[in-house]
Amino acid sequence: MTPDLQLQPRAKGLTRRQRRRLSQGAQYAVFLAAVIAFAVTADWGRLKNQFAQWSIAKQMFPDVITLALKNTVLYTLSGFVFGLVLGMVVALMRLSSVGPYRWLAGIYIEIFRGLPALLIFIFVGVAVPLAFPGTEIVGGTYGKVALALGLVSAAYMAETIRAGIQAVPKGQLEAARSLGFSQARAMLSIIIPQAFRIILPPLTNELVLLFKDSSLVLFLGVTLEERELSKYGRDLASTTANSTPILVAGLCYLLVTIPLSFVVRRMETKTGEAIR
Amino acid sequence: MSTSSTPPEIQVRDLHKSFGTNEVLRGIDLEIGQGEVVCVIGPSGSGKSTLLRCVNLLEEPTKGRVFVGGTEITDPDVDIDAVRRRIGMVFQQFNLFPHLSVTENLTLPQRRVLRRDKAEAAKVAVENLRRVGLSEKATAYPASLSGGQQQRVAIARALAMDPEVMLFDEPTSALDPELVGDVLAVMRMLANEGMTMMVVTHEMTFAREVADRVVFMDGGVIVEDGTPDRVITNPQHDRTRHFLSRLLDPAMAEVDDEGSAP
Numbered sequence: 292m293t294p295d296l297q298l299q300p301r302a303k304g305l306t307r308r309q310r311r312r313l314s315q316g317a318q319y320a321v322f323l324a325a326v327i328a329f330a331v332t333a334d335w336g337r338l339k340n341q342f343a344q345w346s347i348a349k350q351m352f353p354d355v356i357t358l359a360l361k362n363t364v365l366y367t368l369s370g371f372v373f374g375l376v377l378g379m380v381v382a383l384m385r386l387s388s389v390g391p392y393r394w395l396a397g398i399y400i401e402i403f404r405g406l407p408a409l410l411i412f413i414f415v416g417v418a419v420p421l422a423f424p425g426t427e428i429v430g431g432t433y434g435k436v437a438l439a440l441g442l443v444s445a446a447y448m449a450e451t452i453r454a455g456i457q458a459v460p461k462g463q464l465e466a467a468r469s470l471g472f473s474q475a476r477a478m479l480s481i482i483i484p485q486a487f488r489i490i491l492p493p494l495t496n497e498l499v500l501l502f503k504d505s506s507l508v509l510f511l512g513v514t515l516e517e518r519e520l521s522k523y524g525r526d527l528a529s530t531t532a533n534s535t536p537i538l539v540a541g542l543c544y545l546l547v548t549i550p551l552s553f554v555v556r557r558m559e560t561k562t563g564e565a566i567r
Numbered sequence: 568m569s570t571s572s573t574p575p576e577i578q579v580r581d582l583h584k585s586f587g588t589n590e591v592l593r594g595i596d597l598e599i600g601q602g603e604v605v606c607v608i609g610p611s612g613s614g615k616s617t618l619l620r621c622v623n624l625l626e627e628p629t630k631g632r633v634f635v636g637g638t639e640i641t642d643p644d645v646d647i648d649a650v651r652r653r654i655g656m657v658f659q660q661f662n663l664f665p666h667l668s669v670t671e672n673l674t675l676p677q678r679r680v681l682r683r684d685k686a687e688a689a690k691v692a693v694e695n696l697r698r699v700g701l702s703e704k705a706t707a708y709p710a711s712l713s714g715g716q717q718q719r720v721a722i723a724r725a726l727a728m729d730p731e732v733m734l735f736d737e738p739t740s741a742l743d744p745e746l747v748g749d750v751l752a753v754m755r756m757l758a759n760e761g762m763t764m765m766v767v768t769h770e771m772t773f774a775r776e777v778a779d780r781v782v783f784m785d786g787g788v789i790v791e792d793g794t795p796d797r798v799i800t801n802p803q804h805d806r807t808r809h810f811l812s813r814l815l816d817p818a819m820a821e822v823d824d825e826g827s828a829p
Contacts, residue, residue: 465625466662466721470728471652471680480679485666 340533347535351527355536358516359523360543366505366519369433370440371498377441378448383478385453396449403446408439408504415439416511432517436508444501451493455486495555499548520544573601574637576732576763577622582631584617591617593787595631599732604764606774606795609784610810615767618784619736622765623654636731652680655725659737661717663709669696669720670705673727681728688727695723699753715746719753726757733757735766771814775799783807 305313384396403411415438459482467477487494506521513522524540577599584592591614599605607615620626622633624640624647632641640650664672673692677683683691696702699719709717718738725733735754739747751773758764758777768774774781774795781798783791785806791798802808812819 460660460662462658462660462662463664466656466658466664467676468648469623469625469651469654469656470676470725471648472676473648476679480675481664485664488666 342534342538344531344533344535347527347531347533348539351536351539355520355523355539355543359518359520359540360547362517363502363505363519363543364547365433366436366440366508367498367502369437370444370501370505373437373441374444374448374497374501375494377445378452381445381449382452382456385449386456400446400449403442404450406443408443409507409510411443412439412507412510415442432508432511432513435511436505439507439511440501440504443504444497447497447500448494451490451497452486455490456482458489459485492555492559495551495558499551499555502548502551503544575599575634576601576603576636577765578634579618579622580632580634582618582621582633583629584614584621584626585629591787592621592628595787595789597782597789597792599763599765601763602761603779604758604762604766604777605780605782606778607765607767607782607784608769608771608774608798608810609790613784614787615784616736619734619765619767622734623651623656625656648680652728653731655722655728655730655733657718657721657725657733657735657738659740661709661714661721661741663717663721663724665709667708668705669701669707669709669712672709672720673724676724677727691727692723695727696720698726698756699723700749713746714742715749718742718750722750722753722757732763732765735764735768737767737769739768739770769814771799771811783810785810 381396381399384392385400387393387396415435419435419438456478463481463485464477467481468474472480505519508517508519509522509525513519518526520540520543524536527536528534575598577597579595579597582592582595582597583590595614595618597605597618607618609615617626621628622635622640624633628641632639634640635650636653638645638650640647663669664675667675670689670692673695674685674688677688677691678685693702693705696705699722701716701719701723704712704716704720709720712720722733722738738754739750742750747770751770754764754766754773755777766774766778776795778795780793781791781795782789783798783802783804783806790804791802791807797803798807799811802811
């Protein structure tokens with residue numbers, strides 16, 4: 292046991308470089324073995340029958356795009372816009388100097404972040420018509436989805452917006468006030484535009500989440516014309532007794548979410564460069 | 568102390584300011600006449616920046632009164648936004664709006680606050696960028712400018728609002744040494760044009776050559792107030808002398824024994 296043991300070549304005469312190569316080779320081998328095992332054991336024939344029937348996939352077009360994807364996008368955007376407006380209000384309440392506003396905003400955020408989106412959809416579908424009998428939510432199903440998705444996303448966006456506003460250096464508000472801007476005008480013209488540049492990536496992430504959550508609309512009960520991707524895929528899957536529509540619907544989601552994620556990554560590198 | 572016959576542009580009476588239990592200003596009385604250039608000097612923590620920020624109410628005084636152009640800005644009912652329009656402020660960290668181009672930095676406040684129309688705001692912006700020597704940077708964004716250029720844009724932005732008074736809070740302290748001169752040149756030009764200026768600074772050469780009066784602050788009070796000749800060249804108080812010797816020759820400072828500090 293000499294003290295400089297670490298510097299000596301190890302037993303079996305392997306150098307450090309050889310050992311590194313061996314370890315790396317082992318990792319590739321494990322990966323390859325897993326892929327092969329999966330490929331050999333899975334029953335590809337049955338999978339193909341159940342999920343990749345070209346004839347069934349073909350009859351989904353163009354409805355899957357012109358109806359289902361269109362509705363998914365509409366639901367998502369209406370929920371996002373409503374959530375953004377509400378989230379903005381909640382964020383400003385959270386930053387208010389009036390105590391009750393802050394508490395109310397805090398309670399709202401805690402409740403709606405803590406509940407599953409599914410429960411909110413059921414709540415909007417059942418409780419709102421019960422509580423206000425005779426009133427219809429504006430826009431029918433579209434209005435209900437906007438409300439449910441908006442209520443959920445507003446809680447998340449409020450926290451994001453608040454963080455964005457607080458990330459704008461204090462000197463910006465001071466500079467604006469010293470030029471004669473009122474507090475409200477300084478917020479509107481100087482602080483919020485800068486906050487939105489900071490939070491654009493997390494907001495786009497929220498859009499991706501909403502896009503997926505829009506599938507919960509099926510718990511509201513929708514007409515044929517109001518079906519979105521998940522509901523449409525599921526319905527067709529049961530009428531054709533085949534799961535191909537599910538796969539196609541899934542691909543349609545990815546068609547939108549993957550480019551969006553790409554955009555977010557691009558924005559993140561860009562803001563990273565812009566911030567000094 | 569002002570030599571001019573017109574009423575003082577800035578008047579501070581028995582001003583106190585505390586942050587919690589920390590009393591930063593302990594009774595300041597100061598008058599600045601129209602067209603006067605007053606440099607406020609003093610060690611860090613002496614309260615000079617707080618005093619400056621009290622003059623446009625970025626800090627709320629704990630006690631005392633401040634008048635600017637005859638209006639009491641410490642009156643709770645004062646329209647503070649209207650008062651601030653008459654007071655230009657230049658910050659140590661420039662505080663340009665990074666999401667706006669240089670020209671937009673100058674035009675947006677004019678349009679939103681003074682309600683000037685597009686053409687007039689643009690005209691005023693061009694004129695003021697020319698004054699600070701940065702006409703060619705009109706379309707640039709703040710991030711692409713050097714510190715000295717950013718500070719000159721910040722001065723132009725304040726000037727575009729046609730202020731009666733300009734406040735400078737250590738305008739050259741965040742600059743690389745070789746960029747200080749351009750900013751001081753712009754300030755000197757303003758002083759020559761007769762602008763009323765209150766400047767918190769460590770630039771003794773500027774204070775000596777440009778200021779009508781120099782105010783030395785320490786421990787939240789004004790220790791000395793007089794012409795640059797009196798305060799800088801021939802200080803009456805030990806504390807002033809000690810501060811100036813440290814500032815003019817920092818390498819010669821000795822480690823203070825406990826309690827022997829000024």
